[in-house]
Amino acid sequence: MRLQQGVLLKNRKCRTLCNKDEIKAKIVSAFNLQAGLEARRSQKLYRHRRVLSSAQGSEVIVDGKPLLAFCSNDYLGLASHPAVSEAWRKAAVHYGTGSGAAHLIVGHSRAHHQLEEELAEFTGRERALLFSTGYMANIGVVSALLDKQDAVFEDRLNHASLLDAGLMSGARFYRYLHRNMDSLIKKMDRSEARRKLVITDGVFSMDGDTAPVMALVHETQKRDAWLMVDDAHGFGTVGLHGGGIVELQKLSQKDVPVLMGTLGKAFGTAGAFVAGSQELIETLIQFARTYIYTTAMPPALAEATRVSLKLVQNESWRREKLNDLIGYFQQGCQASNIPLMLSQTPIQPVNIGTAEAAITISRHMEELGVLVTPIRPPTVPEGSSRLRITLSASHTREHIDQLLDALRKTMKSIAVSQGGKTEDDTACCCA
Missing domain, CATH: 3.90.1150.10 (Aspartate Aminotransferase, domain 1)
Structure with missing residues (x-):
């Protein structure tokens, strides 16, 4: 009898161990990352990082x-401009190399504040708000403005950060054909959402063409919707003073209530900003999680960007x-x-x-x-x-x-x- 009990106990332990091994095997199988990597290689889509050992330049x-x-x-050509680099160096001596905290704790320096005021003036908006990256700005804005009762309409060729922002917001997500107003209008007119936000790139990053912003302004205002323009590739390069597509088309804050720009392209530094009304910026400060829960950009970066902003405007x-x-x-x-x-x-x-x-x-x-x-x-x-x-x-x-x-x-x-x-x-x- 004792022998039988011992055999049964041994068998149970064996089955338990076998089950654990099976579970481990399933976990390994579920996280078979190598298969995905090999598939990307075979499709000629595998990406490689290159190592730059010089300054940016031609x-x-x-x-x-x-x-x-x-x-x-x-x-x-501002990423290696001596005046921009010198501004960074001087500010790093004064402020240190890092901001040390989020903007809402003790990370919001005078340099940040002055840059925001200058960006607001540059864009012709009431206020501007700094974000660490363009990706974070887009996700923060759309999530702060919309929820499941709302709808977001995006150009099919929008930047990945805008598409992710739309998906993550919880709002009903629609994509219209590239630069196609008929496609957008049909989708907007079928929607019964509480709020409607239309989002477009100003300059499309992979094609280089521009959005039909005048038509977008007309159709959004006609339907009591808001228009958001991500002009990451337009700021600095488009417009008499580099004010982007909104300057070129003379579009006001009322025309484009939400304006986003990045600082790591034509400005030659890093980071991003959103410009708009007093109410918009206060809403983002209170509700944009990508602004609230992250360390502020280094103050030295803000000072360098202030110099870069002057160069963008003055060196036409x-x-x-x-x-x-x-x-x-x-x-x-x-x-x-x-x-x-x-x-x-x-x-x-x-x-x-x-x-x-x-x-x-x-x-x-x-x-x-x-x-x-x-x-x-x-x-x-x-x-x-x-x-x-x-x-x-x-x-x-x-x-x-x-x-x-x-x-x-x-x-x-x-x-x-x-x-x-x-x-x-x-x-x-x-x-």
Whole structure:
């Protein structure tokens, strides 16, 4: 009898151990991360980080190699401006290297406050509020303004941070066809939501085209909806004083109640801001979790950005030079039958087609000393992989000539290897 009990007990322990092993195996199987990584590799979508060992600029050192760079968002060449760097250094001596706390604790310095006031004046809004990143600004704003009783309407090609913000807000989420007002109007008119918020990029980051903001203003006001514009790529580059698409189109706070901009692109520093009415900014201070529950940006960064903001407004020659380079590059592409997508901004995408071809061309261009980033799904739709070429005021016409020469050589070699066809024969050059 004792022997039987011992055997039964042993069997129970064995079954318990076996069950634990099975559970462990299932957990390992459920978190089989390697499978996802291998799938991304096989689809030619695997991303790699490059190591920059020089300052940002037109000529950089990446992974130990000197290269001519056409993939930075430093559109006005301010990321390495001596006055901006010196402002950061001086402020770091005064304030220290970090803010030490969230804005609502003891992290909101005089430097932050002054920058917010200057950004409000720059954008023609009552107030502005700093965020650590553009991603955090977008998520914080949309979540603070909307809940499940509301609806958000977004352009299909909006930045990932805006799409995530819409999904995370809990509001009913609609995506309309790119720059298509009929698509937006149909979705808005079918909605019975309490609040309706339409969100668009000012300049679309992967295509370089701009939003039909005048039409968006008209349709949102007609329906008592609000319009939010993320002009991350427009600030600094668009408008007489770099005020972005709202300055170009002379749009007021009433026209665009929520305006977001980033500081890590044309301004050459880091961070983001939201500008709007007194009530909007106070609402964000009280309810935007990405503002409340994070450490404030370093005060030295705010001081550096104050200098950068003055340069953006006062040195209009940077925008003039940038626009000259855009035109020069477009003429070269047209003469060489390079399939350039339509854009009048510093973002000048060359349509390639497949991810594999985009990677191959990018690699060949790097061998010729030119750094251009291939953009692939899921960032862009399947079959529309491209080279995202970005121009800067720090470039010269000689740099553009080198870029065009590298494009001609690499695209010709790819066409020969494919029997004389490029990846997208239907893509048209710029007008």
